[in-house]
Amino acid sequence: MKYQPIEDFTREGRQRLVAERGEEIRFLLDKAFTDFLDAEPDVSLAAFGFRGDDPVSEAVEWAVTRFADGHVDPAELSNGSRSFRLFTEVRFWLSQKAGQQGYQRILAAAKRPRSPALLEEMPAAEADPDLEVLAFVRALADALPSFRARTCADLLGYWLEGTKRLRRDWFGWHERGELSEVAERRSKKQRSIHTHDAMFRFLCCFLQLVPGASSAAEDLALELTSLSGCPDRPPYRVPDRDVCGKLARFGVSGPRQVGALRKQGARSFLHRCLDRARADIDTAPGRLASALIRKSLSPTTLHALEIEGDMALRARIDEVRSGADQEEYT
Structure with a gap:
């Protein structure tokens, strides 16, 4: 050329x-x-x-x-x-x-052949950290069918694409995501938004935040629209108008109220994910889960969930992400 x-x-x-x-x-x-x-x-x-x-x-x-x-x-x-x-x-x-x-x-x-980088973060007392890593990889893989059932095929593809380097560097897991023709035609910015949305929703499934134990209206609104199976096309969620009836007991009468509750639910679930990033970090699985949370959430997550104006959540995400040293894979 x-x-x-x-x-x-x-x-x-x-x-x-x-x-x-x-x-x-x-x-x-x-x-x-x-x-x-x-x-x-x-x-x-x-x-x-x-x-x-x-x-x-x-x-x-x-x-x-x-x-x-x-x-x-x-x-x-x-x-x-x-x-x-x-x-x-x-x-x-x-x-x-x-x-x-x-x-x-x-x-x-x-x-160079090397052990997964996160082994360096594991407690020295662990008898066989390799088994802990294998168990964590198996848990990630086992969560994918549930995640697929609670979302759609494209969001599974977006999650695989969004975590491909993370999975490669940690575990040597090279599987790539497959996206529909509709998804492939999305702009780079739109695909980034969907990827961050997918990584958030996967955390909700992997951390077993759904089905929710809470009966709060906002939690149920998020679960019904975003974590109960959705059409395989943007915006990849059940339309707010379609869940009004299931939220009627909370006084919900229209899609605008559902949308407001859905965003409140997203805030609630995000706070729980961030809580988990600081919990149980004295064990190998806890450290791996904490690192996954830090790598999956960013300010772009807030934009994907349409709550980018929540400065308190933004500050908390920044705090959690900067609270641990960034891994170097060199």
Whole structure:
């Protein structure tokens, strides 16, 4: 493939190129980083410092900024790289981020056989932590049929996609999710929202928060709309109007009231998940569950549940996520 040459490598020229053709540059970088991760399934962008909810987008924005404002000497590039091909060369950008030796070290470390990273977090007194890990993996797998029954096929696919690197790094579990044609056509932002929604709902099933012991109207509203089986199409929940009758004893007379109760229920279930992140962490299963909760919840979860304005919950999620050291898989 022939790429258009980059004529001006001065800082002003590079900044002008980003201003004029930034969308094309980002598209090439996004595809390149995504293809790189598919080709190197043992490598995580977290090892290079990209640890956000969407590490590919984070890496793309870093590369764009580095190109526009950093030092780029065309004399140090091959002839072919003095063109838009540069935005397809992941090795160049990751070497810029970690240094050439750092890049090589990270790739070599990722390919070394190793025990699951979370074994380092387990209590030293555990007689056989490997058995605890296997039991936890089995519990995750055993929860999937219930999760599927309480949601739909696409949300199962979104959960598998959202946890693929986590499962790979912890357990070497490489199964990928399958999505319907409708889901595949969703935008990247929409798919991110559905993925965070799926990870929250899976926690509700895995932590056995459903069927709920509480008879509170808000808990029941969330369970009826989001955790009782739903149509396999966005927004992946039972329409609020369809559950009004089951909530009539609480004085509910219309879908607007159901929607308000559903959001209250989401807040209630989120608080319970966050409580569990701090409970029973002196045992291997408890530590694994705590880490799963921290990795599954983020501020994007609030957006997915339509409660992004809840600053108290946002602060609590941030506190739980920052309360433990981020794992390095290097």
